[in-house]
Amino acid sequence: MTTAPSPLLLPDGRPAAQAWTLSPALRHLNHGSFGAVPQVAQLEQQRLRAEMDRAPVVWFPALPRRVAEARAVVADFLRVDAADLALVPNASGGASVVYGSLPARPGGEVLVTDHGYGAVTMGAQRLARRWGGSVRTARVPLAATAEQACAAVLAGITDRTALIVVDHITSATARWMPVAEIGAAARRLGIPLLIDGAHVPGLAEDPLAGLEFDVWVGNLHKFGCAPRGASALVVRSGLRDELHPLIDSWAAEAPFPERFDTQGTIDATSYLAAPASLAFVERTWGWRTARGYLHALADYAERIVGEAVTALTGESAAVDVGMPVNALRLVRLPAGLAGTRVEADALRDRAAAELGVEVAFTSFGGVGYVRLSAHVYNTAADYEYFADRCVPALLSWARSRARS
Incomplete structure (x- = not known):
């Protein structure tokens, strides 16, 4: 028992x-x-906001460097190369980056699953409409094993599939999906893969080890306990040259991921305070x-x-x-x-x-x-x-x- x-x-x-x-x-x-933010990270974010408001003309020009430093800490936590990681407000925002940056595929299909997060699936539908294509939904039984779930997803691929979107951990059904197997198949077939890993940071020691994908997005504010509005976007393909922030700023012509470090006057304190949450759990337990x-x-x-x-x-x-x-x-x-x-x-x-x-x-x-x-x-x-x-x-x- x-x-x-x-x-x-x-x-x-x-x-x-x-x-x-x-x-x-x-x-x-x-x-x-x-999520829920520990007090130590709340206080750190408040301190940062006070610093921003005391001297905004000093704060904002220095902000890209500080974002890059926070990005390096997050990359170390996820065990990925900092050059492959950009910070975005949330996993849905990261998915929107992909949807807004992919080259046009007239008539192309986006393959999702019936376990997908609603907002991310809605974004896939909007992308498909823009392409003049459609969304195809793979039905995965809740009790499906890794092999069965992978087979169900791959069975939905057609010669018009231009993007596969699959959860790493599903939101409504609280299960892992076999992203390693799906990613290997997608790479063989030359189909871009977006993995929605919203719940993953903090729940796996090395969550991206051995995975093949084009883009992976994960929220730091869920099990990582970071202030809300802090998520990681990781790229492992040539698609990095296509990805741009949802807001164009003065770094628009910079390479990935530096172009994401500059976003005008947004409040980036959630990015900068995220390392405080990650470090708090590590040093405490x-x-x-x-x-x-x-x-x-x-x-x-x-x-x-x-x-x-x-x-x-x-x-x-x-x-x-x-x-x-x-x-x-x-x-x-x-x-x-x-x-x-x-x-x-x-x-x-x-x-x-x-x-x-x-x-x-x-x-x-x-x-x-x-x-x-x-x-x-x-x-x-x-x-x-x-x-x-x-x-x-x-x-x-x-x-x-x-x-x-």
Whole structure:
């Protein structure tokens, strides 16, 4: 039986959560959506903003150099060459860079999967319309193994495929995708590959090792705990010469990635403060220890919440996820809840307002799930609260919905 791991503590013996400023009036079980910034990084960003506002004419000319220094720290964290990495506001923004920079392919198809993040898929649809082409969707069963998932994606390739877009970790379904196998096939076929790795930084020690791709994007503000608005765009092909920031600035004619370091008067303090978050976790617990804790805690959360739902409904809430993620888990909701994305978002808002819990609800194939996240500030008690107090309320809501 999966047991609860001992909570992580700060060096002075206080609970890990004391390093964050999260409201004690809520249980925070949804780190995967928007992250949570430790106080040390909040203070660093505030310090940087104060510096910017004290002397803007000094700040902005020096900013490209400072962005390049932060970029080098992020590259070291991801174990990639700094010359291959640019900083962008978020993973969707990085995908938009690709969509806005690719050479025209009249009639070309963009291949996505049914697990793709909605905003990124919408961008693919806009690109396809611009090309006068279409989006083709590969259907990947939730329980698919790496081999099965890869086969499903490759089966969607046609002679008109001009771009493949695939998640590294899926958002709605909390599973890894076999990007190494898909990337190798895409490279053999000469088809550009964009990997949406929004959730990945912090969850894998060397996440890009051995991968073949054209562009990979990953958010630092999710499991990396950086201030929001800090993400990495990594390029490993000749496509780097085609990629340009969404905003043209004075570095527009500079090579990649330097052209991304200058973006006029944007507030780049999220980029500059990102290393503070990465360093905080490393010096306090070490990222390897942190990942081990997240894995053990997610195992426990999945078990006790699943058992609570099963006990009340009489139906198994277990979900067969083919390639589960260490810190993200799915539990099936009682029938009638979160059957669509809109319903899932409404359930999220109601749970926060009425149950005092920040948690993600997702929908896939018309089935609703609770997506549990874990980070170092979480403890077993958070998920025990959800199992004991929130699951009965969810079942009550489902029954009320069925009667109406």
